[in-house]
C-alpha cells in the first residue's frame with residue numbers, strides 16, 4: 114500500500130474517531146496518569162533508600178512507605194481506567210463503523226452487490242472492524258502509552274545519572290531485535306490463526322448451505338476431507354503461536370535481565386566509587402525491568418498497523434462505493450397505475466443490452482402477463498418498474514410522470530412485489546407479514562389473509578400466525594412461502610402489483626390457493642405477471658412476448674393464440690411438456 118494513501122486513510126480514520134473525543138480525553142488522561150505513576154515508584158524507592166534508610170531516619174519511613182503505596186494505587190487506578198475507557202472508546206468507534214457499513218449496504222443499489230459476496234461483506238463488517246478496533250484503537254493508544262512510558266523512563270534515568278542511563282540502554286537494541294524477529298513471527302502466526310478460523314467457518318457455512326448438493330453428488334467425503342485439512346492447519350497455526358510465544362517472552366525477560374546485570378555491575382562500580390547513591394542503582398534496576406513491555410508494544414505497532422490499514426482500506430472501499438440508491442424525487446401518495454415504457458434500453462454490463470428499445474403501454478388497473486424464454490428479459494422489466502435499476506436509455510412513466518423524478522421509496526410503497534423466492538426474516542409469520550406495512554396492525558394481517566383465502570392455511574401451522582419463520586421455513590414449500598409474500602403485498606394495499614410467478618411445480622392444492630390469492634390481489638390494480646407457466650396468462654388482459662430483450666408480440670391471450678406466432682409456439686410447446 115502506498116504510504117501517501119495509508120496516511121490519508123489513517124488521517125480520515127482519526128478524524129472520524131475524534132467524534133468520540135470525550136471518551137478519548139479520559140483515555141489520554143489515564144495513559145498520562147498511568148505513565149507518571151509507573152515512573153514514580155522507583156523514584157520513591159530511591160528517595161526512601163538514600164534519604165531515609167541509609168541515614169537511619171526510620172521514624173519517617175512510614176510516610177515514605179505510604180507514598181510508595183499511593184503510587185501503586187495510582188498505577189492500579191490509572192491502568193484500570195485506561196483499560197476500561199480504551200475499550201469504551203474502541204467499542205464506540207467500532208459501533209460507528211459498523212453502523213455506517215450496514216447503512217451503506219442498505220442504501221446501495223443492486224450493482225453494488227454484483228461484485229461482493231455475502232461472506233465478503235459480513236467479513237468486512239465483523240472481522241475488519243474488529244481488527245481496526247484491536248489494532249488501531251487499542252494498539253495505537255497502547256502504543257502511545259508505551260512511547261510515553263519509555264520516554265518518561267529515559268528522562269527519569271537521565272535526571273538521575275547520564276552515564277548509567279547510557280549503559281542501561283545498551284540492552285534496548287537487543288530487545289528491539291527480539292521483538293522485531295520473534296515478536297513479528299508470533300504476530301504473523303497469530304494472524305494466520307484468525308484466517309484459519311475464518312476458513313473453518315466458511316467450510317461449515319458451505320456445508321450447511323449446500324447440504325443437498327453435497328448429498329446429491331455424494332461429496333460428503335470430500336467436504337469432510339477439506340474440513341479436516343483446514344482443522345489441521347488451524348492446529349498447526351495455533352501451535353506456531355505457542356512456540357513463538359514460548360520463545361519470545363522468556364527471551365525478552367532475559368534481555369531485560371541482562372540490562373539489570375549491567376546496572377548491577379556498572380551501577381555497583383559507580384556506587385562503590387561514590388559517583389551514584391545506592392538508591393539510584395536500585396531505581397535503575399527497577400526502570401531497566403520496565404522496558405520490555407513498552408518496547409514490544411512500540412515495535413508491534415508498526416507491524417500491526419499494516420494489517421489494520423489493510424482492514425481500514427477494505428472498510429472505506431465499501432463506504433466510498435458510489436453505487437448508491439438515491440431517494441431524491443417527488444413523493445407519490447397514490448397512483449392510478451398507468452405505466453409506459455418509452456424506447457427503453459437497459460444494460461447490466463456496459464455494451465451488453467438486455468432490453469432493446471422496449472415500448473409498452475399498460476393502462477391503469479389492467480393485467481399484463483410477460484412471457485418469454487428464460488433469459489429473455491422478463492425479470493429485468495420488473496426490476497425496472499421497481500426502480501431497482503433505471504433505464505440506460507429511454508424512460509418509464511408512471512401516471513405520465515418520468516420514473517426518475519419520483520422518489521424510489523414512495524414509488525415502491527405503491528407497488529406490491531411478489532418475488533419468485535420469498536425471503537422470511539427471523540421472527541414469526543405475523544411479524545414477517547407485518548413488515549410490509551409499518552402502520553398495519555395484527556387485525557389487518559388477519560383480514561388480508563382471510564381476503565386472500567390463506568387464513569386457514571396459516572392457522573394450520575403449528576402455532577398459527579405465531580409460528581416462527583425459521584420453523585416455518587422448513588415446513589413451507591416454495592408455493593406456500595409465496596402465499597406469505599402475497600399477504601405482504603396485499604397488506605401494502607398497492608396500486609401496482611408485480612408477480613414473479615414461481616417456476617417450481619407447486620402441488621395442486623397450493624397452486625389453487627396461490628392462484629386464488631393472486632387473482633384477489635390483482636383485483637382493481639395494475640398487475641404485471643411474469644408468467645413461467647403459461648396457463649396463468651388466461652387471467653391477463655394482455656400478453657407481452659419478450660425475446661432477446663425485445664417485445665416481439667403483444668395482444669390478448671386469445672388473439673395471440675389464434676395468430677399462431679411466438680406465443681402460440683411457446684404455449685403449445687409448454688402444454689406438451691407439462692400435460693394439463
Ligand SMILES: Nc1ncnc2c1ncn2[C@@H]1O[C@H](COP(=O)(O)OP(=O)(O)OP(=O)(O)O)[C@@H](O)[C@H]1O
Pocket residue numbers: 227461462467485486487488489490491492493494
Ligand atoms: N444482475 C445482472 N447482471 C448482469 N446480467 C444480468 C443480471 N440479471 C440478469 N442478467 C442477464 O440479463 C438477461 C435477462 O435476464 P432476466 O432475468 O431479465 O431474464 P428472464 O426472462 O426473467 O429469465 P428467467 O425466465 O430465467 O427468470 C439474461 O441474459 C441475464 O443473464
